[in-house]
Amino acid sequence: MRAAIIYTSKHGTTAKVAQMIAGRLTGSQVSIIDLKKVKCPDLNSFDGIVLGTSIYAGTSSKTMQRFCKDNIAVLTQKRLALFICGMEPDTSKRQQELTNAYPQALHQHAVSTCFAGGEFQFEKMNFFERAIIKRIAKTDKSVSDINSDNIDRFVQEINK
Numbered sequence: 001m002r003a004a005i006i007y008t009s010k011h012g013t014t015a016k017v018a019q020m021i022a023g024r025l026t027g028s029q030v031s032i033i034d035l036k037k038v039k040c041p042d043l044n045s046f047d048g049i050v051l052g053t054s055i056y057a058g059t060s061s062k063t064m065q066r067f068c069k070d071n072i073a074v075l076t077q078k079r080l081a082l083f084i085c086g087m088e089p090d091t092s093k094r095q096q097e098l099t100n101a102y103p104q105a106l107h108q109h110a111v112s113t114c115f116a117g118g119e120f121q122f123e124k125m126n127f128f129e130r131a132i133i134k135r136i137a138k139t140d141k142s143v144s145d146i147n148s149d150n151i152d153r154f155v156q157e158i159n160k
């Protein structure tokens with residue numbers, strides 16, 4: 001099986017998670033595609049597709065939203081899995097973020113979905129982002145909270 005992990009990432013966490021997923025997928029030749037660099041990847045060459053986006057202010061990236069909209073017909077023909085990266089602490093809000101991140105048709109078609117956790121990387125944030133996170137998360141320390149267990153479960157479902 002040929003698989004693609006297609007993602008958008010602002011500060012690199014979703015890229016990191018894409019690499020983690022790639023390392024755990026079995027029996028697949030995996031391409032990792034950054035939508036910032038490859039605007040229109042040729043989806044015909046893949047049997048399975050994993051989509052990943054980070055969440056800012058409750059929403060997925062505009063680039064990923066546009067990509068899903070433009071390719072919905074093809075994506076619903078593939079073995080599909082969806083994940084998000086975020087630092088929302090509340091479990092039901094995490095689920096809401098995941099639900100809102102991708103079109104309903106993709107959720108219905110997906111074999112697995114995942115809240116993969118995230119990171120605050122203060123050194124990569126701009127002034128405004130730093131101020132927002134300091135106020136909301138009440139910290140100015142970089143922290144990594146990538147959820148390896150969730151990622152394992154996610155990949156197990158894909159590997160079935």
Ligand SMILES: Cc1cc2nc3c(=O)[nH]c(=O)nc-3n(C[C@H](O)[C@H](O)[C@H](O)COP(=O)(O)O)c2cc1C
Binds near residue numbers: 011056058088117
């Ligand atoms: C300004 C700002 C706003 C954020 N808003 C949210 C949010 O609404 N929900 C959430 O789950 N995570 C939020 N996050 C956390 C990011 O999703 C997290 O840092 C993620 O790991 C970023 O991934 P990336 O580097 O791939 O873009 C926010 C982070 C920043 C800096």
